[in-house]
Amino acid sequence: MFSFREKSLWLMFVSLVAVFAFYFATVLPSNAAHVEPSHVALFTLAVGMLVIIAVLGHIVIAIANPRTATDERDRLIGLEGKRNGSYVMVAGVCLALCASLFDTSTFVLTHVLLGFWVLAQLVEIGSQLILLRQGA
Amino acid sequence: MGKRSGRISNRIRQLRSRCGELTQQELADRIGVTRQTVNAMEGDKYSPSLEVAFRIARVFKVSVDNVFQYHENT
Numbered sequence: 203m204f205s206f207r208e209k210s211l212w213l214m215f216v217s218l219v220a221v222f223a224f225y226f227a228t229v230l231p232s233n234a235a236h237v238e239p240s241h242v243a244l245f246t247l248a249v250g251m252l253v254i255i256a257v258l259g260h261i262v263i264a265i266a267n268p269r270t271a272t273d274e275r276d277r278l279i280g281l282e283g284k285r286n287g288s289y290v291m292v293a294g295v296c297l298a299l300c301a302s303l304f305d306t307s308t309f310v311l312t313h314v315l316l317g318f319w320v321l322a323q324l325v326e327i328g329s330q331l332i333l334l335r336q337g338a
Numbered sequence: 339m340g341k342r343s344g345r346i347s348n349r350i351r352q353l354r355s356r357c358g359e360l361t362q363q364e365l366a367d368r369i370g371v372t373r374q375t376v377n378a379m380e381g382d383k384y385s386p387s388l389e390v391a392f393r394i395a396r397v398f399k400v401s402v403d404n405v406f407q408y409h410e411n412t
Contacts, residue, residue: 250363273371274387275378337378 206267207276210336215327221252222320226313228309235307245316280332287326294318346385350376353398353405360397390400393398 204212225248229241298314305311354360362376369376369390378384385406386394394399 205372265394270372273375274390275371277385334374336383337374337383 203329203333204267205273206270208265208331209263209267210260211327211331211334213263215324215331217252217259218323218327219253220318221248221255224248226317230313237308237312239311248316266285275333279330282333283328283330284325290325291318291322294322345382345390345406346406346408347382348379348406350394350405353400357398365394365397368397 225244230245232238232241235239294315294317296313297318301314302311354362354365360366362380363373366373366376370393371390371392375384375386380384391402391406395405398405
């Protein structure tokens, strides 16, 4: 049986994948030189969708499964997840810096950074889900 | 000097049964952690902080080394 925390993490994982898969699938084929107002609008829409899904999803989860307090093990698992996610984020920043040396377009720089931020979030949440399931 | 490693085991499950089948949730409530953490401790998958270890020992009215044992790898 999943706890409130696991359900919450699954909700965030699935919604991040769904929303940013939609965003990247729409924006990347345009292959623009720079970030355009339409990209910003779509990004704003994606973030808005993410917030709405998160809020509504958490309300549904809280009704079905009352929230339990967190403890020292939850905090350690959270920190472990953040550590794993930070490795991905650092790699993404390095890659974005390298990309900016060869390509001066803001489109590439922005989307490499955004892509790695999403990946870092997924690694952070995924690590926590694995650790919680393993009972670590 | 090489790094020493070991394993910490515990007798929480036995002590719970000795205390009139205290449930994991009841123990968790008394020591201020979640039931999942008690379950992880009983499965030797998580070693608690010193503070929680003392709280567990106090619930069962025994000393900490009666609850937790350290096994050094040789």
